[in-house]
């Protein structure tokens with residue numbers, strides 16, 4: 001995209017008349033201007049192009065996480081298309097005849113066999129598969145860090161509540177697609193994951209049995225589920241993710257990015273680098289760096305070696321079985337929640353409902369509602385483009401830190417068997433330790449964070465007295481720009 | 483300007499390394515491929531471009547000193563009023579035909595409801611499926627290869643995964659036969675004759691979220707689920723004694739036929755596996 005209207009004179013008078021655009025005259029317009037003119041005559045692009053190229057994006061290292069997520073998604077799509085050309089989403093049994101000795105002659109599904117073929121026989125296939133898996137881990141990781149950045153700096157406040165809701169939805173879909181993708185190869189580990197998912201759906205009061213049977217096609221392990229997971233994984237969820245991604249970026253574009261309060265930064269301006277050329281080079285460079293790390297990991301660091309797990313068999317299980325990192329909190333919740341079942345009038349609420357349906361349900365309900373909850377609490381209706389420093393919002397920061405501690409403790413509890421093994425402890429003891437930890441540590445961390453933030457905030461004021469110039473200058477800069 | 487020369491050198495080196503790595507990638511591919519080498523070369527090929535671009539921007543392009551004003555987000559009251567008027571004028575025209583509006587709403591609503599029906603096609607009705615397995619009275623227990631199991635082969639401390647004959651691999655019917663040895667079985671009331679010759683059968687599906695309960699510790703008579711570490715006491719009707727599982731593993735009533743094979747006396751007395759809301763229904 002280029003800007004035909006900017007810069008020197010170009011185009012003859014007659015050309016201008018033909019084009020219906022007022023272009024100042026010059027004999028030989030440079031190449032980009034001829035392209036630009038061609039497009040502009042058809043799309044009326046010049047004004048938009050000029051605004052776009054000159055658009056200013058604030059610089060801060062913490063703004064990169066959203067971009068990393070975006071570029072991981074691009075890598076996911078590119079590698080995923082390659083994988084989809086080879087993967088067969090079918091549970092039809094077949095006998096393995098490929099080059100991997102330990103499994104030769106074994107009965108397995110086409111899905112598992114085609115995953116093995118992709119790993120051992122398709123040239124560059126293993127790098128693609130492993131890059132895809134690493135990209136999924138980094139995708140979700142960078143979304144979570146990005147969400148934390150947005151949370152702790154108050155970037156979700158008016159006018160950006162819509163983008164917060166879109167972002168939380170993308171996190172949800174990313175988790176879903178991580179799970180469905182991980183379930184596709186029909187190896188022993190993924191089959192166990194599916195088994196657990198089926199049981200969790202089954203545990204929902206009233207709806208559970210019907211929901212599980214409609215989704216899976218029947219009682220576990222139903223034949224249909226694999227093809228359905230495939231459609232969800234490679235079509236439905238990515239398409240929705242892509243659309244939401246577009247909306248997310250369009251809103252950032254339209255509302256302009258937030259910035260940290262610094263000298264010269266006000267609620268009414270954006271200070272940073274222009275899209276063209278600085279931001280474009282940096283951001284495209286970041287894409288290549290992200291892709292470099294992901295493909296490097298994909299080639300050098302083994303991940304999800306499905307050939308070691310063997311084909312899925314509902315009467316077998318690998319031990320220890322652990323999901324990808326982003327489901328660790330749910331795994332931990334499943335391990336920690338005591339064996340309580342509510343039974344009354346011949347009906348029951350099964351145990352897994354609480355840790356595996358209620359915990360994530362409440363998690364996402366609070367996530368979605370946060371901007372509105374905070375507004376109810378603070379009564380702050382104003383528009384904000386300057387970010388908070390986390391220390392200046394002790395309550396929010398403390399809540400966030402406590403919440404993160406809660407999920408981190410659940411995550412750690414997903415390894416209770418390993419912890420018990422390492423420290424040669426009884427598994428019951430370790431489980432009880434984590435139960436206490438999950439309940440005690442978050443409030444403790446929240447309290448500590450609150451106290452530290454409050455002290456820092458007050459100390460910050462003190463420090464400003466050491467810098468009288470800026471402390472005098474900053475509020476004035478704000479008021480003059482309003 | 484020594485820094486800028488040095489900067490240019492680094493950028494050039496990064497791009498140059500990328501070119502070489504890409505050439506290397508092509509060679510490795512033709513030579514038959516090797517995931518670690520491909521990974522290393524991709525790291526350099528992509529990383530070279532990335533590092534080159536970022537360094538370029540940092541060293542030679544203006545960073546962070548451009549200022550742009552934000553236009554206010556809310557429209558002026560006048561603009562808002564005009565938008566509202568435009569909508570209102572159109573809405574008035576539509577609303578004038580009140581009957582048509584209602585009929586259109588009814589048509590869309592009916593279509594929406596009709597469109598829900600195909601959801602039903604997605605799967606079978608749960609019906610009795612969750613309440614029954616393939617075990618029937620008189621059906622022999624076979625191992626994973628389909629071979630009927632002799633009671634005599636289940637010696638003390640032995641565990642075998644069995645299926646009803648003709649249904650090897652049926653996920654809901656997988657059962658553990660455990661040899662307890664003579665005189666050890668302590669039956670739950672009413673199950674006195676379910677474990678002939680010290681062979682007891684329990685559903686292998688964990689009552690927590692359904693993992694196969696695979697580990698048996700004969701010394702303590704405990705069954706462990708590897709997924710979330712539930713433990714079941716085999717001597718006490720497979721009652722859960724640790725972990726998140728809330729219910730015992732259902733017990734399969736067994737007998738031994740004239741030829742010495744282990745045979746079921748019927749289906750499990752209750753639904754196997756994880757709980758669901760109307761599990762108590764019969």
Ligand code: FES
Pocket residue numbers: 688689690691692693707708709710711712725726727
């Ligand atoms: S599935 Fe057995 S303990 Fe969770």
